Amino acid sequence: MPSTIKDIKEYTGLSLATISKYLNGGNVLPENRAKIEKAINELHYEVNEIARGLVTKKTKTVGILVFSITSPFSGMILHHVGQALRKKGYGMLIVDSCDDEEIERKNVNYLISKKVDGIIVLPVASKGDFLKPVKRAGIPVVLLDRALADSQYDCVRITNRKSTYYAMQELIKRNHKKIAVIASEREYTGRERFNGFMEAMRDAGLEVPVEYQVRGKHSIASGYNGMMKLLTLKNRPTAVFMSNYEITLGAMLAINESGLKSPDDISLLGFDDQLFFHVMQPQVYMVEQPTQAMGEKAVELLLKRINGETQDGPMELALGTSLHRGNSIKTL
């Protein structure tokens, strides 16, 4: 049976108020302070955050709604968000949406019940209505990684379109003309990167036949099927841009199974650098996201809202990326 503040009271003979004051960093006579500390050690007292939360209406907990916890990208983000939160004395209640909008919707209510002080969302859905209950409950929200078309929330993301556009120049300047794309169309990031791709092609005066435009889900299967389709085309592309980690993985699987080799048979440009891409041959050209900065900025923004330090309208922060140069692109 864990001890409570009452036990400390019995032990020290002091009143609840004094002990509470001590617990919250208030001024207490040195001798009383000593008594209390002794009692705490003796009794192994640990504040009951539940009870505290009930009266302060603060749980010091931030909810994290993540589209899929198994994605390595999520792992990195979660790590950095967690670190930033820890530094500020907050914990995180992570809920995994499993890439499913239904689950995501339910998880929202769960977080509200848990009275989290704020929520960081890496959404599955593309529209913001699933967050209405949160808004109604007056809980601050920060979107991370993926923006919401109709959203009115703070958002931290990368410059998806520009990053893609820039990376595409690697292909273009090496004289590739027949460039295909495999992108997810379900979420914001996939669509933006697709747009960046198309802009780069347009500005380079290059055509993109519809059969070169493979749209799918954010999944390994999508990448695999997409690449397989591209590889069997009579007029096969010489290069392919893949819009995220999972798609890149699936696409490479397809290339392997087909007995082809990059960059000899096909050049590759991917998104979401993960160390593992460095251990394979060829090393793939990859757009790297600043996961640490993303996590930190999201936390910073959220805490500002939680503490009511800003009344400004929702802001959008788009961070730049860097390019990991590999050897997966052949010069034609």
Added chain:
Amino acid sequence: MPSTIKDIKEYTGLSLATISKYLNGGNVLPENRAKIEKAINELHYEVNEIARGLVTKKTKTVGILVFSITSPFSGMILHHVGQALRKKGYGMLIVDSCDDEEIERKNVNYLISKKVDGIIVLPVASKGDFLKPVKRAGIPVVLLDRALADSQYDCVRITNRKSTYYAMQELIKRNHKKIAVIASEREYTGRERFNGFMEAMRDAGLEVPVEYQVRGKHSIASGYNGMMKLLTLKNRPTAVFMSNYEITLGAMLAINESGLKSPDDISLLGFDDQLFFHVMQPQVYMVEQPTQAMGEKAVELLLKRINGETQDGPMELALGTSLHRGNSIKTL
């Protein structure tokens, strides 16, 4: 301002007790039930789990203490643990120990303060004393993946030693004699796998010179440095067993940088199958862990303890693994 049970009371004219009963699935007159439901919808009422938890002394939340949230292995485990918990109406409060015993120790107190109903631990430390406060607080614990030498807790893990022993036969039967190992020595799994390796070698009548025994941390750097060391040996091994995902990654990085190729120059056997190992050439022989079963079993055990359904002493459950056959082993 979120509405409370009192608002429902005002709205319906019923008493708190009746509403509470409804909320907890008790019998209520159909007409009252209708009234309450109307009020809940109208007022967007959502139970305050904090207040509920204070009186029931149950938070319906399980703490997860994970050695590192960025590891892909953790991601899989977390996913399955989360799913299993969800099905039972529990949420998870994940804390990332960042492979640091100090952080882990602090996180323990955090979870106690949060009054989680139970804790699933994938520990960093090898000794169990950091869990003493949890035991004192009467919170049930289940260890997952890694056992603790001096522990008295339920534990779900795999048959590390046997799995390694079995996988090693792939190397042995292909006539490899000079086999090295890179294993972490900090945690249980690394040590057990190391032992399995040594046993397999001994039973095959093979010697393992000390310079073939590379012990390090559970990290990419460890794998990289270890492999680099092995590759520069005058008497280079023909095959290497790597005890986990991160080490395997680092080791392959070293092979790549050295301009060598597996299996031609060196044969490889790894641990922790991840899809990405299938996308590279060669595909690496890998021991696969049953992450789903591990997560589910851990949750099952923990909930049994939480619900007081068993008074048995701590049990240890060791699940079997499977072997993913690749083409990273050359026959000599």
Added chain:
DNA sequence: CTGTTAGCGCTTTCAC
């Protein structure tokens, strides 16, 4: 089946 009441562990006025 419904209402009244007490109280979970803590913080927070407000006197002293």
Added chain:
DNA sequence: GTGAAAGCGCTAACAG
């Protein structure tokens, strides 16, 4: 600087 008392939102007896 300290103590007494009220109350956060809910559940759990216990009467009715």
